[in-house]
Amino acid sequence: MEVTARAPGKIILSGEHAVVHGSTAVAASINLYTQVSLRFSNESNDGLLKFHLKNMGFEFSWPIERIKEVLPESGSPRSSTPRSCPPESIIAITNLVEEQNIPEAKIGLAAGITAFIWLYTSIHGCKPATVVVTSTLPLGSGLGSSASFCVSMSASLLASSDAVNLDLGHQGWFSFGESELELVNKWAFEGEKIIHGKPSGIDNTVSTFGNIILFKSGKLTLMKSSMPLKMLITNTKVGRNTKALVAGVSERALRHPDAMAHVFTAVDSISKEFSSIIQSPASDDLSLVEKEGKLEELIEMNQGLLQCMGVSHASIESVLRTTLKYRLASKLTGAGGGGCVLTLLPALLAKTVVDKVIAELESSGFQCLIAEIGGKGVEICFDGSS
Ligand SMILES: Nc1ncnc2c1ncn2[C@@H]1O[C@H](COP(=O)(O)OP(=O)(O)OP(=O)(O)O)[C@@H](O)[C@H]1O
Ligand SMILES: C[C@@](O)(CCO)CC(=O)[O-]
Ligand SMILES: [Mg+2]
Known part of the structure; x- marks a missing residue:
C-alpha cells in the first residue's frame, strides 16, 4: 500500500518573529504544497530506507542495519508520543546524513534530511521503505517549505502507523479527524525544531489546519x-x-x-x-x-x-x-x-x-x-x- 500526504505552505500576514517571543500573529495557508509518498518494502527485499527528493533529482538510501547501529533506540518506536530529538541522536543522524555526500551547494537540505530520519525512525523504527518527496514551494523563501515538509512527512508516516485508525477504502484526498491532526502537528513541530532551532509553531500549525489563523503562544484560533x-x-x-x-x-x-x-x-x-x-x-x-x-x-x-x-x-x-x-x-x-x-x-x-x-x-x-x-x-x- 502507498500512502501520500500533502500539506500547504503559508504566508504570514502579520507578526513573524515577534510570535517567537509571545506576540500574536496572523497566518494563512496558500495553494502551494509539499507532497510525501510512503511505501514499505518487503522485509526480504533490499533492506534499505530510501529517500527521494524528486524535484531536485536526489536519491539517498541507508541500509536499515546501519540505522539500527547508529540509533539503537529506533528499535522501539512510539508513534503516539511525539518526542524531541536529543542532542546525541542529532549527532548520530548527522553522521548518517554526512555519509550521503550532499553537494556543498545543497547543504541546506541536510537539516530537512535530519528531520526526516528523526520522524521516520521515531514513528516506524527500522522498517525498509521508500519515501518520495515533491514540492511546488520554493525552499527557504519564507513560504513555510520546512513546515509543509514536516507536516506532510508526519502525516504520511502516521497514516501508515498504529497511532491512527483510518478507513483504507477512502477514495481521493481526505482529511484526518481533529485528534489525528493534533498528533500530526506535534510531530511536525518536532521536525521544525530540528530545522529552525526555536520555532513558534505557527508555520506547522497553519500547514496542518489550513485556513486563516490567529496564533499566540502555541494556541490557534481559526478565523474567517x-x-x-x-x-x-x-x-x-x-x-x-x-x-x-x-x-x-x-x-x-x-x-x-x-x-x-x-x-x-x-x-x-x-x-x-x-x-x-x-x-x-x-x-x-x-x-x-x-x-x-x-x-x-x-x-x-x-x-x-x-x-x-x-x-x-x-x-x-x-x-x-x-x-x-x-x-x-x-x-x-x-x-x-x-x-x-x-x-x-x-x-x-x-x-x-x-x-x-x-x-x-x-x-x-x-x-x-x-x-x-x-x-x-x-x-x-x-x-x-x-
Ligand atoms: N521539499 C523539501 N525536501 C527536503 N528538505 C526540505 C524541503 N522543504 C524544506 N526543506 C528543509 O527546510 C529548509 C528550509 O527551511 P527554512 O525554514 O529555512 O525556510 P522556509 O520554511 O521555506 O521559510 P520560512 O520558515 O521563513 O517560512 C531547507 O533548507 C531544507 O532543509
Ligand atoms: C520567523 C518566524 O516567526 C516565522 C517563519 O515563517 C519563525 C517562527 O515563528 O517559528
Ligand atoms: Mg521554515
Whole structure:
C-alpha cells in the first residue's frame, strides 16, 4: 500500500518573529504544497530506507542495519508520543546524513534530511521503505517549505502507523479527524525544531489546519475573513535561513531587552487589529475601501518593526520601493533576510495596474505570483487514488 500526504505552505500576514517571543500573529495557508509518498518494502527485499527528493533529482538510501547501529533506540518506536530529538541522536543522524555526500551547494537540505530520519525512525523504527518527496514551494523563501515538509512527512508516516485508525477504502484526498491532526502537528513541530532551532509553531500549525489563523503562544484560533484578501507574493530569490534569522532577533532582544519588548508589544497590537479588521463585516461605518486603507497602514507599520528587528534586506527594500510607486503597501513574509514579500492588492485595483507592478518587479529579476489563501490544511490519500 502507498500512502501520500500533502500539506500547504503559508504566508504570514502579520507578526513573524515577534510570535517567537509571545506576540500574536496572523497566518494563512496558500495553494502551494509539499507532497510525501510512503511505501514499505518487503522485509526480504533490499533492506534499505530510501529517500527521494524528486524535484531536485536526489536519491539517498541507508541500509536499515546501519540505522539500527547508529540509533539503537529506533528499535522501539512510539508513534503516539511525539518526542524531541536529543542532542546525541542529532549527532548520530548527522553522521548518517554526512555519509550521503550532499553537494556543498545543497547543504541546506541536510537539516530537512535530519528531520526526516528523526520522524521516520521515531514513528516506524527500522522498517525498509521508500519515501518520495515533491514540492511546488520554493525552499527557504519564507513560504513555510520546512513546515509543509514536516507536516506532510508526519502525516504520511502516521497514516501508515498504529497511532491512527483510518478507513483504507477512502477514495481521493481526505482529511484526518481533529485528534489525528493534533498528533500530526506535534510531530511536525518536532521536525521544525530540528530545522529552525526555536520555532513558534505557527508555520506547522497553519500547514496542518489550513485556513486563516490567529496564533499566540502555541494556541490557534481559526478565523474567517469577511473581505477579499488578494495578496501578491514577490520572491526576491535571495536565499536565507530561518534558523539564523530567528537566532539573530533573539540576540538583538538580549542586547536591548526593553526596546525589543516594546517592538514585540507593538507587533502584538498590530496583529490583533489586523485580525479584527479582516473579520468585521463591511458596514456603513467602515467600507471595504476604508478597511483596506487601515490594513495597508498596519502592513507598513509591521514592515517598519521587522526592519527594526534587523530582518529586512536590500532586495526586500527594493520590492517595497517599486510597489510604493503604485501606492501599494508591502511587507516581508516569513523570516525575511531575502525570501518573499507580500503586497495587498485592493479589491478595486485595476487589472492594468496589477499587470504593470508585476511587469516592473519581474523586470528587476523578481518572481511574482498571486496565491489562493486560506484553503485546506494537510490531506492524505491511499494508493494514488487522488
Ligand atoms: N521539499 C523539501 N525536501 C527536503 N528538505 C526540505 C524541503 N522543504 C524544506 N526543506 C528543509 O527546510 C529548509 C528550509 O527551511 P527554512 O525554514 O529555512 O525556510 P522556509 O520554511 O521555506 O521559510 P520560512 O520558515 O521563513 O517560512 C531547507 O533548507 C531544507 O532543509
Ligand atoms: C520567523 C518566524 O516567526 C516565522 C517563519 O515563517 C519563525 C517562527 O515563528 O517559528
Ligand atoms: Mg521554515
